[in-house]
């Protein structure tokens with residue numbers, strides 16, 4: 520009988536540290552050839568966009584498909600969120616669906632988790648670092664949680680064009696993590712003071728001047744994954760030692776990378792590694808304390824599948840959820 524896990528069930532069992540561990544394994548599987556990761560399949564009904572994201576991870580024995588929809592009229596017309604996601608987890612031995620779970624919180628945690636893994640491998644190793652978060656929305660909170668798992672963070676600065684979003688971010692994240700979080704009024708403050716930066720905004724245009732980024736900084740770029748939108752400018756991309764979650768996704772979906780290539784500022788070989796290659800030691804990460812490392816995340820189904828299997832195993836262990844006969 521399939522297990523049904525709602526958002527609260529997922530929240531109860533999904534911790535960032537555990538999620539980073541399985542996401543790291545998923546990227547190792549991608550590099551080692553034991554992951555199956557078809558491109559995400561989009562369908563565009565008249566009112567929205569529906570994306571199908573399947574993957575299989577042999578070593579983790581995880582097989583699943585996430586369905587995510589983006590329907591802009593949902594909030595006004597139906598009192599539903601714009602973005603809705605659900606994951607269908609299967610038993611790889613029988614193919615049968617063993618669990619259907621809410622995918623909203625899971626997506627945010629797995630998106631944080633991959634930045635946590637990238638930070639672990641690419642940021643400088645000194646302790647007592649400062650983190651700067653661009654954006655104060657759903658994803659930004661999880662970015663901070665993950666970075667704080669990966670490094671010993673002393674100070675956090677947050678910048679968003681919405682004061683309301685920043686206030687909520689500070690209240691929520693101060694309660695969650697024992698960290699001092701400061702609101703800043705300009706991007707420059709973060710660029711001058713932070714060792715690790717996450718960009719998690721809904722902006723379609725660059726959010727700071729890449730020439731102002733200090734040597735030695737590590738940046739996780741997770742927003743704007745369409746060909747014409749970008750958060751990171753050409754200057755930053757040119758100056759960076761650039762790691763992709765997937766070359767293919769970056770070349771098809773990431774304006775952050777595609778626009779500098781179109782401009783002739785870089786070619787695709789400027790992405791020197793995929794994260795899985797760094798995790799498995801096939802390619803080195805940071806070379807020195809002056810490299811500016813940039814990790815570009817588009818969000819891969821292997822992250823969802825690894826996280827969904829983790830949630831399922833934890834829920835079974837804790838006796839959480841509702842089983843139904845279909």
Ligand SMILES: NC(=O)c1ccc[n+]([C@@H]2O[C@H](COP(=O)([O-])OP(=O)(O)OC[C@H]3O[C@@H](n4cnc5c(N)ncnc54)[C@H](O)[C@@H]3O)[C@@H](O)[C@H]2O)c1
Nearest residue numbers: 654656657658679680684720721722741742743816817818
């Ligand atoms: N890489 C991935 O796997 C992945 C997964 C999920 C979402 N995303 C992307 O992450 C981004 C953020 O998503 P979210 O769910 O947190 O959205 P959200 O709407 O909750 O938050 C976005 C925040 O960005 C702020 N913002 C917009 N322009 C800004 C600017 N120039 N400077 C500073 N702040 C600015 C907004 O005010 C808002 O608070 C989106 O682009 C989304 O598509 C990526």
